[in-house]
Amino acid sequence: MNKNFKDFAKGKPVQEDATGGYCIIYNRVSSKEQLDGQSLETQMEKCEQYAGKLGMTITEKFGGTFESAKSDRERKEFNRMLDFLKKSKKPIKAVIVYSTSRFSRTGSTTIIEEVEKRGAQVRSATSGYDPKTAQGKFIQNMELATARLDNDIKRATTIDNSISALRKGRWIAKAPRGYDQKTTKKEQTITINDEGKKIKQAFEWKANQNLTNEEIRVKLQAMGFIICKQKLSELLKNPFYCGYMSHNFLNGEVIKGNHPAIVSEDVFFKANGMLNKSHSNGYEVKMDKPDVPLLGTIKCPHCGRNMTAAISTKMKKKYDRDIYYYVCWNKGCKQNNSAKIVHESYVDILSGYGLPDDLTDLLEMQMKKTFAYLNQDSAEQASSMKSKLTKIENNIKQVEDNWALATDQRQADICKRKLKELDNEKELIESELQKVENVSLNLPKYIEYGIEMKNNLLNIWQLAELGEKKKIQNLVYPDGIVFNKKIGLIEPLSVNKFIALKANKTNLYDINNKRTISQIDQLSLNVPEAGLEPAQP
Amino acid sequence: MQEYENIRLKREDVIKFAQYANLNEKDLESLIEIILQYSVITYKAYNKFNTSIVYE
Numbered sequence: 022m023n024k025n026f027k028d029f030a031k032g033k034p035v036q037e038d039a040t041g042g043y044c045i046i047y048n049r050v051s052s053k054e055q056l057d058g059q060s061l062e063t064q065m066e067k068c069e070q071y072a073g074k075l076g077m078t079i080t081e082k083f084g085g086t087f088e089s090a091k092s093d094r095e096r097k098e099f100n101r102m103l104d105f106l107k108k109s110k111k112p113i114k115a116v117i118v119y120s121t122s123r124f125s126r127t128g129s130t131t132i133i134e135e136v137e138k139r140g141a142q143v144r145s146a147t148s149g150y151d152p153k154t155a156q157g158k159f160i161q162n163m164e165l166a167t168a169r170l171d172n173d174i175k176r177a178t179t180i181d182n183s184i185s186a187l188r189k190g191r192w193i194a195k196a197p198r199g200y201d202q203k204t205t206k207k208e209q210t211i212t213i214n215d216e217g218k219k220i221k222q223a224f225e226w227k228a229n230q231n232l233t234n235e236e237i238r239v240k241l242q243a244m245g246f247i248i249c250k251q252k253l254s255e256l257l258k259n260p261f262y263c264g265y266m267s268h269n270f271l272n273g274e275v276i277k278g279n280h281p282a283i284v285s286e287d288v289f290f291k292a293n294g295m296l297n298k299s300h301s302n303g304y305e306v307k308m309d310k311p312d313v314p315l316l317g318t319i320k321c322p323h324c325g326r327n328m329t330a331a332i333s334t335k336m337k338k339k340y341d342r343d344i345y346y347y348v349c350w351n352k353g354c355k356q357n358n359s360a361k362i363v364h365e366s367y368v369d370i371l372s373g374y375g376l377p378d379d380l381t382d383l384l385e386m387q388m389k390k391t392f393a394y395l396n397q398d399s400a401e402q403a404s405s406m407k408s409k410l411t412k413i414e415n416n417i418k419q420v421e422d423n424w425a426l427a428t429d430q431r432q433a434d435i436c437k438r439k440l441k442e443l444d445n446e447k448e449l450i451e452s453e454l455q456k457v458e459n460v461s462l463n464l465p466k467y468i469e470y471g472i473e474m475k476n477n478l479l480n481i482w483q484l485a486e487l488g489e490k491k492k493i494q495n496l497v498y499p500d501g502i503v504f505n506k507k508i509g510l511i512e513p514l515s516v517n518k519f520i521a522l523k524a525n526k527t528n529l530y531d532i533n534n535k536r537t538i539s540q541i542d543q544l545s546l547n548v549p550e551a552g553l554e555p556a557q558p
Numbered sequence: 559m560q561e562y563e564n565i566r567l568k569r570e571d572v573i574k575f576a577q578y579a580n581l582n583e584k585d586l587e588s589l590i591e592i593i594l595q596y597s598v599i600t601y602k603a604y605n606k607f608n609t610s611i612v613y614e
Contacts, residue, residue, distance in 0.1 A: 390565040391597040471600040484603040
């Protein structure tokens with residue numbers, strides 16, 4: 022054939038025999054154990070011998086570490102090898118592997134095709150097939166498929182073992198925050214660590230005080246437990262913390278685990294019951310808006326369902342601020358009440374209620390117990406916050422020193438930014454610490470305050486944070502309240518029978534919540550002896 | 559108030575007072591609960607009240 026025709030020919034010319042030329046070696050092991058067991062050394066030796074047999078020169082070796090072949094794309098060394106094939110100036114004729122299963126276990130031939138696109142063949146040192154022949158290719162494909170099958174069988178066995186372990190109460194993944202875990206093949210030990218105590222506190226805040234997730238997040242942060250709002254929400258929904266396990270392998274079942282519970286089932290359900298309460302009648306009722314604290318307490322007078330809150334866009338445009346309304350979205354109800362008017366009426370009626378005087382002895386008895394318990398809790402929190410504060414102050418000092426020694430603007434900017442972050446964190450902890458330390462007060466004054474304030478639930482309500490406000494609402498009006506638009510007044514659906522209606526509520530109506538105890542002393546607390554008769558609103 | 563279970567007043571403590579001796583079980587439970595809740599809420603309110611005085 023005239024040599025000039027070469028330029029017009031189609032198809033690739035038949036390559037010469039694989040003997041001679043350049044090759045690379047790729048090896049891997051799938052676990053650290055195999056790495057320690059010198060499996061790699063054995064593989065490499067075999068591959069080198071095979072390259073020598075083919076008369077090929079090894080230009081580079083890849084692998085030498087453990088990486089899984091379950092996903093071809095996630096292997097670093099594997100990708101480095103593909104990259105080398107693409108960029109190599111020397112024509113690489115073969116990628117020598119110990120066995121085809123070392124190359125890929127996905128069963129896919131795509132990855133081999135990629136190597137071939139780069140002009141090389143994958144050759145197995147243990148099989149010795151020639152992948153350029155139909156028979157060789159068949160064997161190669163069979164080995165790939167077998168590797169995949171082997172993997173699938175192993176996976177199925179692992180899943181079965183995992184399910185069996187889960188059913189025996191053994192956790193098969195990393196234990197969540199709040200736990201320390203020691204797992205060996207024979208046994209597993211999961212213990213509650215220091216973070217676990219803070220998580221317990223978070224559950225209790227949610228369950229008992231109905232704090233919002235944001236309020237809990239801030240309190241935790243002040244105690245040195247950093248978590249974002251979304252993760253906190255996930256944490257509070259994780260049954261692991263009350264001793265149960267939920268896992269995809271369990272197909273919808275929740276099983277009791279062997280690990281210790283951080284909170285009781287009751288606290289867990291209560292905390293989550295409150296989360297669920299935020300969804301009512303298909304609408305999301307925002308329970309955590311300080312501007313509308315009556316959410317959850319105020320019911321629609323028409324259908325009896327919880328009312329929700331809405332902001333009037335028209336009024337927002339007009340006054341450039343959020344104007345809230347309590348609304349019922351239920352078809353046909355058409356309930357829409359200005360939050361301002363509702364609150365005025367609420368303050369009016371709440372100012373009329375208090376605890377009757379004949380409860381004083383019981384109250385005093387209970388308050389002594391409560392004080393002893395909560396004061397201890399506050400002392401622990403304060404200690405944790407103080408320790409965190411010391412750490413931050415040390416960090417601030419360190420950053421200030423670094424700033425002073427900064428040699429360029431970039432370093433100075435980094436120090437400045439870090440310092441601002443630390444200052445903010447310090448401010449937050451100091452503010453929370455102040456709150457906690459103020460709780461560590463003396464018992465007689467607390468009792469004095471409690472007895473005085475029993476006649477003034479309104480003042481307590483005004484001082485309380487959102488979660489506590491809701492508690493007071495539930496305490497006084499267990500079935501909730503409705504707003505009668507015609508007369509512009511709140512009407513309780515029921516009032517706790519141990520709450521007394523004061524004869525002359527106007528005495529306390531305009532009380533200022535910043536008043537001192539001595540000032541409160543001067544007020545006339547005219548509460549009738551309601552005794553055990555149901556109080557009438 | 560599961561958290562405060564160990565500080566809740568005992569039934570025996572309450573019925574020592576003559577005026578509560580004849581309460582039925584349901585009312586007794588309700589009374590103990592309201593006393594407990596009030597004491598906890600007041601404790602927190604007192605904390606806030608004192609904080610406001612400190613900063614005023």
